[in-house]
Amino acid sequence: AQKITQTQPGMFVQEKEAVTLDCTYDTSDPSYGLFWYKQPSSGEMIFLIYQGSYDQQNATEGRYSLNFQKARKSANLVISASQLGDSAMYFCAMREFSSGGGADGLTFGKGTHLIIQP
Amino acid sequence: ETGVTQTPRHLVMGMTNKKSLKCEQHLGHNAMYWYKQSAKKPLELMFVYNFKEQTENNSVPSRFSPECPNSSHLFLHLHTLQPEDSALYLCASSQKKQMDTRSAFFGQGTRLTVV
Numbered sequence: 001a002q003k004i005t006q007t008q009p010g011m012f013v014q015e016k017e018a019v020t021l022d023c024t025y026d027t028s029d030p031s032y033g034l035f036w037y038k039q040p041s042s043g044e045m046i047f048l049i050y051q052g053s054y055d056q057q058n059a060t061e062g063r064y065s066l067n068f069q070k071a072r073k074s075a076n077l078v079i080s081a082s083q084l085g086d087s088a089m090y091f092c093a094m095r096e097f098s099s100g101g102g103a104d105g106l107t108f109g110k111g112t113h114l115i116i117q118p
Numbered sequence: 119e120t121g122v123t124q125t126p127r128h129l130v131m132g133m134t135n136k137k138s139l140k141c142e143q144h145l146g147h148n149a150m151y152w153y154k155q156s157a158k159k160p161l162e163l164m165f166v167y168n169f170k171e172q173t174e175n176n177s178v179p180s181r182f183s184p185e186c187p188n189s190s191h192l193f194l195h196l197h198t199l200q201p202e203d204s205a206l207y208l209c210a211s212s213q214k215k216q217m218d219t220r221s222a223f224f225g226q227g228t229r230l231t232v233v
Contacts, residue, residue, distance in 0.1 A: 004160070035221055035222075037224075042226065043206055043208075043226055043227040043229065044120065044224060044225070044226040044227060045208060045210075045224035045227075046120075046224075047120075047221040047222075047223065047224075050221060091161065093161075095222075104149070104166045104168070104173055104174050105151045105153070105163040105166050105174065105210070105222065106151075106161075106163070106210075106222055107160075107163070108160045108161040109160060110158075110159070110160045111160070
């Protein structure tokens, strides 16, 4: 079973509009972190925002916010006032902190290709 | 600049060649990772090193051989690769198991083409 699910392979959004990128996750670990990364065509992975499983408030970083709904196991990324430079692949990822086994790195979703149109 | 540097950025190699990918970080992190990004697939974790010790090998074929001589450097030695190994190889580093870790920081990747 997939641990991270991103259901939107691609999205077209008008410049200046807000956009929500969906992410649902699956874990039995009570201690985990959720991450969003941006990958432009140049290839590097750029960290955007982090949400810990015990954080009481939704994370925000500038124009990025994370809509964390723990009971639903969802961690959607919201980009306000989208810009042309936001066009890129966006990846949701999870890190499980207290599991004895399993990968010690990040588990990624398949990504969403976001295209901002002028 | 994320503080994680990968070289080379692009590599084309034949199936009989031997080459190495290099990753370097001076962020003071103790954990380093190799990821593989193939087209239309999620990023796949390959190897994890914590304090220079390999703690994870995600069923990676032996034609990929990692080496971590110190906590700042990570190598991926390649030999007798197959065309399906062509992908973007990403290195990352992070603090080890910190609950408040912001992130793994990624390098820009090496785009590998096997011909």
